[in-house]
Amino acid sequence: MYKYDAIDRQLILDRVEQFRDQVNRWQAGELTDDEFRPLRLQNGLYIQRHAPMFRIAVPYGMLNSAQLRKLAHVARQYDRGYGHFTTRHNLQLNWPKLTDVPDILAELAEVDLHAIQTSGNCIRNITTDQFAGVAADEIIDPRPLAEILRQWSTFHPEFAFLPRKFKFAISGTEEDRAVTWFHDIGLHLKVVDGVTGFTVIVGGGLGRTPIRGQVVREFLPWQHILSYCEAILRVYNRFGRRDNAYKARIKILVQALGVEEFAKLVEAEWAHAKDGPATITQAEYERVAAHFGAPTYETISTVDADYQAKIVEEKAFARWVERNTHAHKVDGYAAVTLSLKPHGVAPGDITSEQMEVVADLADRYSFGELRISHEQNVILADVKLADLYTVWQQAKAAGLATPNIGLLTSIICCPGGDFCDLANAKSIPIATAIQQRFDDLDYLFDIGEIDLNISGCMNACGHHHVGHIGVLGVDKNNDEFYQVTLGGRQGNDAKLGKVIGPSFSAGEMPDVVEKIIQVYLENRHPDERFIDTFDRIGIDPFKNRVYEGRAHGKAKAAQKEAA
Amino acid sequence: MAQLIKQGALAADTWTTLTLAEEARPESVALPAGDVIFPLAVWLARKNEIVSCHKRIGLLLQPDDKVEEIAADLEYFVVIAINFPKFVDGRGYSTAALLRQRYHYQGELRAVGDVLHDQLFFMKRVGFDSYALKDGKNAVYAIDQGFSPFSATYQGSTDQPEPHFRRRTA
Numbered sequence: 001m002y003k004y005d006a007i008d009r010q011l012i013l014d015r016v017e018q019f020r021d022q023v024n025r026w027q028a029g030e031l032t033d034d035e036f037r038p039l040r041l042q043n044g045l046y047i048q049r050h051a052p053m054f055r056i057a058v059p060y061g062m063l064n065s066a067q068l069r070k071l072a073h074v075a076r077q078y079d080r081g082y083g084h085f086t087t088r089h090n091l092q093l094n095w096p097k098l099t100d101v102p103d104i105l106a107e108l109a110e111v112d113l114h115a116i117q118t119s120g121n122c123i124r125n126i127t128t129d130q131f132a133g134v135a136a137d138e139i140i141d142p143r144p145l146a147e148i149l150r151q152w153s154t155f156h157p158e159f160a161f162l163p164r165k166f167k168f169a170i171s172g173t174e175e176d177r178a179v180t181w182f183h184d185i186g187l188h189l190k191v192v193d194g195v196t197g198f199t200v201i202v203g204g205g206l207g208r209t210p211i212r213g214q215v216v217r218e219f220l221p222w223q224h225i226l227s228y229c230e231a232i233l234r235v236y237n238r239f240g241r242r243d244n245a246y247k248a249r250i251k252i253l254v255q256a257l258g259v260e261e262f263a264k265l266v267e268a269e270w271a272h273a274k275d276g277p278a279t280i281t282q283a284e285y286e287r288v289a290a291h292f293g294a295p296t297y298e299t300i301s302t303v304d305a306d307y308q309a310k311i312v313e314e315k316a317f318a319r320w321v322e323r324n325t326h327a328h329k330v331d332g333y334a335a336v337t338l339s340l341k342p343h344g345v346a347p348g349d350i351t352s353e354q355m356e357v358v359a360d361l362a363d364r365y366s367f368g369e370l371r372i373s374h375e376q377n378v379i380l381a382d383v384k385l386a387d388l389y390t391v392w393q394q395a396k397a398a399g400l401a402t403p404n405i406g407l408l409t410s411i412i413c414c415p416g417g418d419f420c421d422l423a424n425a426k427s428i429p430i431a432t433a434i435q436q437r438f439d440d441l442d443y444l445f446d447i448g449e450i451d452l453n454i455s456g457c458m459n460a461c462g463h464h465h466v467g468h469i470g471v472l473g474v475d476k477n478n479d480e481f482y483q484v485t486l487g488g489r490q491g492n493d494a495k496l497g498k499v500i501g502p503s504f505s506a507g508e509m510p511d512v513v514e515k516i517i518q519v520y521l522e523n524r525h526p527d528e529r530f531i532d533t534f535d536r537i538g539i540d541p542f543k544n545r546v547y548e549g550r551a552h553g554k555a556k557a558a559q560k561e562a563a
Numbered sequence: 564m565a566q567l568i569k570q571g572a573l574a575a576d577t578w579t580t581l582t583l584a585e586e587a588r589p590e591s592v593a594l595p596a597g598d599v600i601f602p603l604a605v606w607l608a609r610k611n612e613i614v615s616c617h618k619r620i621g622l623l624l625q626p627d628d629k630v631e632e633i634a635a636d637l638e639y640f641v642v643i644a645i646n647f648p649k650f651v652d653g654r655g656y657s658t659a660a661l662l663r664q665r666y667h668y669q670g671e672l673r674a675v676g677d678v679l680h681d682q683l684f685f686m687k688r689v690g691f692d693s694y695a696l697k698d699g700k701n702a703v704y705a706i707d708q709g710f711s712p713f714s715a716t717y718q719g720s721t722d723q724p725e726p727h728f729r730r731r732t733a
């Protein structure tokens with residue numbers, strides 16, 4: 001993975017001192033709260049329900065074991081011994097003291113970690129595919145260009161005060177695993193007539209106005225990506241709305257102008273910058289790409305006999321291999337997903353002890369590196385098949401081997417009402433209740449692949465719109481209710497789910513999910529996943545079952561009764 | 564009064580800025596004598612008049628004013644002031660970048676309005692060379708620290724058009 005040079009490192013150290021100085025000036029009353037807020041946000045520091053919340057960047061999801069150990073230490077020393085991996089490759093701490101943050105940043109800087117632009121109205125951490133570099137379906141490794149984009153976006157002087165936050169996702173595979181259709185800029189790497197480049201998508205986003213992005217340029221040779229993004233950002237910075245925070249994302253500008261008109265403005269702007277100094281040189285690409293070279297894989301031509309035997313002997317191991325490993329482009333290797341979705345724990349949470357176990361596993365079995373996925377799990381990308389059994393045992397002992405990746409209980413969930421000031425409703429207890437209801441592994445495996453995503457409000461941090469089943473916390477007369485959508489999805493055919501009908505009380509949710517699953521099980525053809533059955537039979541059978549015998553206002557009554 | 568920072572020091576401000584009162588119209592407002600910074604609307608409405616009676620002319624741009632409208636007039640201006648009504652409104656950075664990079668404006672480029680310590684580095688990079696620091700803020704400390712929080716820059720901008728990767732030796 002990318003190793004910081006003297007300059008990269010110096011900038012992070014400069015940032016620590018800058019932030020320390022900002023905190024001092026704020027404490028001395030030289031910066032008002034309003035003046036300090038955007039500055040602390042650009043360092044990932046929110047003030048939330050219980051305490052400040054602090055977001056540490058994991059650029060394009062890559063970490064090494066030393067960095068993870070440092071995160072474990074920071075969580076233990078300055079917080080309550082755990083952290084939360086988010087859907088955008090960041091680690092969030094929920095209880096640090098604001099005045100400790102400069103010291104936390106200084107500790108993080110020792111291992112080249114930082115919180116630069118993890119929040120605020122600026123270019124945020126760039127996300128990508130958790131299997132970048134090892135996926136069997138990869139066309140081009142997106143990480144060198146993600147790193148080049150990271151550097152370009154860091155402290156960009158023209159774009160530090162955008163109308164609203166700005167998120168990039170970049171994908172280099174056949175099957176998009178980076179939700180590129182729902183980012184401010186989504187980039188698809190591809191090769192056309194022997195030339196490597198991008199399809200550039202703009203104006204996607206979830207949140208309260210969920211919109212699928214649109215293609216602003218079908219093909220852009222890779223050398224031009226910085227100047228082209230600069231053109232997009234300049235158009236957005238000048239013309240994006242600033243009168244209303246809910247209408248300030250680039251998606252609203254693209255909708256208002258229409259993508260053709262928007263593209264015209266961008267192309268006109270770009271015409272001035274094309275082939276200028278921002279054009280990426282071959283030398284720079286090669287310099288950065290060299291950091292992402294393949295590790296020293298062994299040549300393995302036969303499948304390990306012990307491994308094969310264990311698969312046959314131990315069903316639990318076989319299940320874990322089935323769900324939690326992913327095809328690798330090198331024979332004899334697999335990518336392993338360590339599940340942060342054990343039943344009964346907030347999705348994405350990880351303790352300091354678990355981080356240390358993962359760091360050890362990475363050192364011993366996966367070249368000392370790991371990745372964070374937007375599904376809030378941890379990936380060991382390069383594990384030998386012959387080591388899988390040991391990795392499984394050690395992961396299991398640490399509570400990291402729930403074999404539920406892609407299954408119903410591998411829920412994406414935001415912090416919700418337990419932590420977040422903006423929440424309409426709690427989300428973690430809903431996730432936990434559903435996990436408890438579907439605790440039987442045979443049943444879970446029988447149901448098969450399904451994405452269940454939960455957000456505590458329409459800001460959609462839990463990606464509910466793109467869950468096959470989406471759950472959204474809504475507020476009805478100060479009570480917490482949940483609206484359910486069906487048929488959303490990520491990937492190449494990404495689309496938004498449809499609302500099934502009136503919302504439900506918290507207590508009803510496990511039943512509602514159970515009924516939806518029953519309709520699927522009754523109707524499915526062999527080998528049909530939930531989403532395929534849904535596409536074939538439509539929303540009505542689900543709707544009918546869920547609302548069977550249920551009069552309007554029933555949720556409210558049920559809630560009263562329970563209270 | 565804002566505190567004008569120029570060339571790394573506090574400087575006296577010799578300019579007055581014409582502000583249009585609520586009922587005043589650009590076409591009819593009285594044009595004061597001396598070194599005056601005119602709002603864009605007044606410049607556009609009264610260009611000939613201003614040019615005939617003022618030697619040194621200043622222009623004030625608001626965040627939603629389009630530089631394209633005065634791109635052909637730049638030779639008239641000794642100073643262009645770009646207003647930041649709130650410091651989180653970042654449109655002025657693009658305005659400044661366009662003036663310097665695309666239209667090659669050579670005169671003084673001044674940041675006015677809600678100009679604070681932590682913006683100075685960004686402002687300098689996109690091409691400002693004078694800064695009306697907000698009243699009540701510590702100008703000495705801003706001059707000492709505000710322009711140089713970072714010892715290097717990755718991306719090109721007005722002050723250094725070449726991105727870092729083109730300046731690497733190794």
Ligand code: HEM
Pocket residue numbers: 046048053084085086087088092164165182183204205206207208249413414415416419420421422459460461462
């Ligand atoms: C508890 C603290 C949090 C607060 C106050 C918060 C607030 C928000 C807000 C206001 C938005 C909408 C912004 C907009 O549409 O312009 C948003 C979007 C988002 N948040 Fe959070 N968030 C929090 C935690 C998280 C966590 C823990 C995650 C990851 C699990 C997350 C992931 C996201 C994502 C992916 C979006 C983008 C949705 C989109 O495309 O518009 N957030 N957040």
Ligand code: SF4
Pocket residue numbers: 414415416417420421422423424455456457458459460461462
């Ligand atoms: S979706 Fe809403 S409730 Fe959940 S973290 Fe985001 S802002 Fe908070």
